[in-house]
Amino acid sequence: MKALLLSEYKKLELAELPQPEPGADEVLVRVAACGICGSDVHGYDGTSGRRIPPIVMGHEAAGTIAKVGTAVSGFQVGDRVTFDSTVYCGQCDFCRRGEVNLCDYRQVVGVSCGDYRRAGAFAEYVVVPQRILYKLPDALSFPAAAMLEAVSVALHAVRLSELQGGETALVIGAGMIGLLTLQAARAGGASRVVVADIDATRLKLAKEMGADHTLQLSGAELVAEVMRLTENKGVDVALEAVGRNETVSVAIDSVRKGGTVTLIGNITPEVTLPLQKVVTRQLRLQGTAASAGEYQQAIELMMSGKIQVKPLITAVAPLSEGARWFERLYAHEPNLMKVVLAPSETAEAVR
Numbered sequence: 001m002k003a004l005l006l007s008e009y010k011k012l013e014l015a016e017l018p019q020p021e022p023g024a025d026e027v028l029v030r031v032a033a034c035g036i037c038g039s040d041v042h043g044y045d046g047t048s049g050r051r052i053p054p055i056v057m058g059h060e061a062a063g064t065i066a067k068v069g070t071a072v073s074g075f076q077v078g079d080r081v082t083f084d085s086t087v088y089c090g091q092c093d094f095c096r097r098g099e100v101n102l103c104d105y106r107q108v109v110g111v112s113c114g115d116y117r118r119a120g121a122f123a124e125y126v127v128v129p130q131r132i133l134y135k136l137p138d139a140l141s142f143p144a145a146a147m148l149e150a151v152s153v154a155l156h157a158v159r160l161s162e163l164q165g166g167e168t169a170l171v172i173g174a175g176m177i178g179l180l181t182l183q184a185a186r187a188g189g190a191s192r193v194v195v196a197d198i199d200a201t202r203l204k205l206a207k208e209m210g211a212d213h214t215l216q217l218s219g220a221e222l223v224a225e226v227m228r229l230t231e232n233k234g235v236d237v238a239l240e241a242v243g244r245n246e247t248v249s250v251a252i253d254s255v256r257k258g259g260t261v262t263l264i265g266n267i268t269p270e271v272t273l274p275l276q277k278v279v280t281r282q283l284r285l286q287g288t289a290a291s292a293g294e295y296q297q298a299i300e301l302m303m304s305g306k307i308q309v310k311p312l313i314t315a316v317a318p319l320s321e322g323a324r325w326f327e328r329l330y331a332h333e334p335n336l337m338k339v340v341l342a343p344s345e346t347a348e349a350v351r
């Protein structure tokens with residue numbers, strides 16, 4: 001089969017690899033679409049240490065079942081499916097509680113680190129265990145389905161924020177996850193959503209996707225404007241989708257007393273915590289990681305149109321153009337959102 005192999009750091013090549021065989025509880029998926037994740041781009045040059053070559057990356061995928069293992073039930077050849085990016089064990093204490101994203105034996109599809117190596121979906125075929133599969137409605141296109149992983153991440157962040165309905169929310173960062181979090185917060189009952197970023201193009205998208213206010217501000221100016229919009233109370237919840245000192249600080253300054261700051265972004269490993277502001281104003285700081293069972297809800301919200309992903313897909317390209325797209329993403333070319341590769345399609349079919 002054809003696969004996009006990271007043969008050494010910053011070197012992707014279209015390679016011919018043996019087609020994998022599914023084990024008893026696994027299926028072989030013919031990959032129709034697989035999104036390039038920010039974590040793939042970060043892994044590509046070795047900085048994250050999570051894509052040690054040689055590795056086929058790719059964990060945001062959808063396709064058709066081509067073969068089922070002997071112990072698989074409920075799925076058959078030809079089923080259109082997507083799968084969780086997390087391969088959880090299903091048996092540890094966390095998995096039993098449904099917190100599969102926190103599984104003690106968690107692996108991620110398309111990741112190779114010191115502990116394990118698991119081939120991903122930038123290939124014509126990928127093998128995954130049945131327990132992480134979800135069936136797709138016929139009306140959901142494969143490139144849209146490749147966005148389900150990111151949508152689930154946004155839904156998980158909003159679920160942990162425990163909205164009751166009618167809240168005001170501030171989303172900081174209008175990248176992929178921020179724009180999906182905006183829509184997830186709206187679907188989750190927030191009555192007013194403010195989105196802040198320093199990039200005008202991204203804010204334009206935020207407006208199209210239902211933001212009530214978009215603020216091209218940062219720091220103290222941003223806090224002041226959020227206060228003005230909320231009669232000096234602050235928002236009920238701030239969803240921080242960047243992860244830098246300044247943005248976390250703005251999130252903390254922008255919530256009301258007793259409010260929640262949900263921390264999604266983690267672009268830097270450490271930030272300064274304004275402890276007294278958090279303690280004396282009784283704020284809740286809530287971390288959120290990946291997703292834990294939100295795929296079905298994500299499928300329903302996309303089918304109903306409450307969550308739109310189409311405007312976030314910059315390009316759908318054949319696998320042969322994957323290396324070039326990685327270079328462009330790595331170079332931080334402006335205005336690139338999600339790039340989806342289509343491994344089992346011909347270049348003509350993709351266009």
Ligand SMILES: [Zn+2]
Pocket residue numbers: 037038039059060085149
């Ligand atoms: Zn991802």
Ligand SMILES: [Zn+2]
Pocket residue numbers: 088089090091092093094095096102103104105106
């Ligand atoms: Zn587990």
